[in-house]
Amino acid sequence: MDGPNDPIAASIKEGLLAAMDPIAGFHGLFDYIDSVFFFAKDLEGRILFANPQLVRHYGFSKSDDMIGKTDFDFLPRSLAEEYRLDDKQVIKSKEPIIRQVELFLDDRGVPGWYMTTKFPILSKKGKAIGVMGVIQEFDASHPRFFGGRKLSELINYIKDHPLESIRPGELTRISGMSPRKIQRLFQKALNTTPRDLLMKIRIRKSCDLLRFTEEPISDIAIDCGFYDQSAFTRNFKKRMGMTPKHYRAGS
Secondary structure, three states: OOOOOOHHHHHHHHHHHHHOOOOOOHHHHHHHOOOEEEEEEEOOOOEEEEOHHHHHHOOOOOHHHOOOOOHHHOOOHHHHHHHHHHHHHHHHHOOOEEEEEEEEEOOOOOEEEEEEEEEEEEOOOOOEEEEEEEEEEOOOOOHHHOOOHHHHHHHHHHHHOOOOOOOHHHHHHHHOOOHHHHHHHHHHHHOOOHHHHHHHHHHHHHHHHHHHOOOOHHHHHHHOOOOOHHHHHHHHHHHHOOOHHHHHHHO
16 A cells, blocks of 8 residues: 655654554444444454444344354355455555455345455454455445546446447547456456446346246346356356356345
């Protein structure tokens, strides 16, 4: 993370951090930000801190009910494994993951769009001892989140055309950027690719149809842009850790 350019300000900042009581962290501030989930975990992925918003999201009445649990206690296995891999990456590299767009279950149990940022928790000796992060609902209508209007326009185009295959030429026409530059822009801002974003959109739509309609799974596959039910089931299981049939039965 970049520090202040002013050396005097930098010195004041370091002095403040050195003088702080180590147990009087900033995490309490997140208790009063309604649109943000905050968490902190140890090296084993056990939750040590969770703000009230995240506690309520998972259906608990108090944070103590979540302490010691892991993502595997709340989420489909495939999602929990994906989050755990990210945690391990942050811990091993000691580098943050910034504004990664991913699926996260909403309070109805339906995957929704969220943006996650994770930082390593470091000891005074610089050793990684855990990971902390924030989760925010993803909204492509706010380009300030992503670093520019062009990216926002590309995201909205993909969201508005979920049944179409990604055509690099069309994305280039919209943005005026080369396909390679578009790929780099998505990777830098969202840690994903246009094709992967499209797949997440399709899976998100299919979850709504499975949960709230009685439409046959074979029809849902076609309605969500998959070639057939087999391709749909394969991609759904990869993302959600269960087949569409099992997901529908569990809802």
